[in-house]
Amino acid sequence: MRLYEAMIVYHPDTGEAAVKELLERAKQVIVGQQGEVTQVVEWGLKDLAYAIRKQRRGYYAIIEFKGTGTTVSELERNLRISDRVLRYITVQVDPERPPLEPPKSRRETSEQELEGTDETGTDDVGDPESQEVSS
Amino acid sequence: MMPSKSTQDGQKRPSRGRGDDKNPFRRRGGRRKVCRFCAEKTLPIDYKEHRILASFITERGKIIPSRITGNCARHQRRLTTAIKQARTAALLPFAVVRT
Numbered sequence: 001m002r003l004y005e006a007m008i009v010y011h012p013d014t015g016e017a018a019v020k021e022l023l024e025r026a027k028q029v030i031v032g033q034q035g036e037v038t039q040v041v042e043w044g045l046k047d048l049a050y051a052i053r054k055q056r057r058g059y060y061a062i063i064e065f066k067g068t069g070t071t072v073s074e075l076e077r078n079l080r081i082s083d084r085v086l087r088y089i090t091v092q093v094d095p096e097r098p099p100l101e102p103p104k105s106r107r108e109t110s111e112q113e114l115e116g117t118d119e120t121g122t123d124d125v126g127d128p129e130s131q132e133v134s135s
Numbered sequence: 136m137m138p139s140k141s142t143q144d145g146q147k148r149p150s151r152g153r154g155d156d157k158n159p160f161r162r163r164g165g166r167r168k169v170c171r172f173c174a175e176k177t178l179p180i181d182y183k184e185h186r187i188l189a190s191f192i193t194e195r196g197k198i199i200p201s202r203i204t205g206n207c208a209r210h211q212r213r214l215t216t217a218i219k220q221a222r223t224a225a226l227l228p229f230a231v232v233r234t
Contacts (some may be wrong), residue, residue: 007183007224048225049185058225062183089223091182 001066003038003095006075009058009087012045019059022084026063026075033074035067043103052086064093064100168205172214180213182220185227192218196228 008026010019019042027037043060052058065071072090079088172178178187191199191206191214198218201211221227 009225049222049228050225052225060224087223087225089182089220091220 001036001068003064003066003093004072004090005062005064005093005100006072006079006088006090007060007062008079008085009048009052009060011053011084011086012055012057012059014059014084016044016059018084019061022082023061023063026078029075029078030063030065030067030071033067033071035065035071035075037063037065039064039100041100041102046103048086055086058086060103062100170205170207170210172210173207180210180217182217182224182226184217185221188214188218188221188227192227194231196231 006026008023010022014022023040023042027040030037039062041062041064043062045057046060048056048058067075076088076090079085172180180187182188191204193199198215201208204211206214218227222229
């Protein structure tokens with residue numbers, strides 16, 4: 001048994017109650033495959049970085065679970081079938097990592113983590129970009 | 136009695152060769168680049184942290200080479216994986232058209 005997490009992006013018109021139900025169904029799939037759901041985190045409606053099926057927003061949720069490769073393929077098979085699911089991604093996670101956090105608000109992140117992040121990011125980086133834009 | 140010229144010479148003699156040149160292996164101007172993830176051990180490389188990842192892509196959405204950011208090979212490897220995962224989840228763009 002390995003630890004995985006599946007991030008699922010639902011169609012924005014699904015509605016919170018319906019998403020909860022879909023998540024419940026996904027959990028049942030995992031349990032039905034001798035998996036064990038360890039955590040579920042909902043990020044809620046978020047802007048997508050690009051349009052998927054003409055939608056610019058999506059309802060994000062993450063399920064962390066223990067299972068095997070067949071658990072993952074069965075879960076993904078079910079996600080593929082549903083037309084409510086815009087996108088999903090399953091990744092194996094380090095069992096030692098801290099539990100999932102609720103989504104950070106834009107403010108929080110910009111204060112804490114982006115403080116140092118911007119400097120090296122932007123000023124070292126500007127050069128190749130400006131060349132490209134001009135071409 | 137020494138001619139005044141010689142003293143002036145002594146002081147103003149231009150430095151010959153590359154006396155005060157920097158080490159050729161040193162970057163010209165600017166500070167030394169350090170891998171951000173090595174320097175800041177708590178900084179996570181995770182596809183869910185798209186705001187951190189966003190500082191390692193260009194405005195057009197391309198991954199910035201470690202040659203420019205100074206990331207070490209190991210962290211750059213993990214970073215690119217995380218960025219690609221974040222792209223799949225629509226947390227980061229594949230390309231930004233029309234800047």
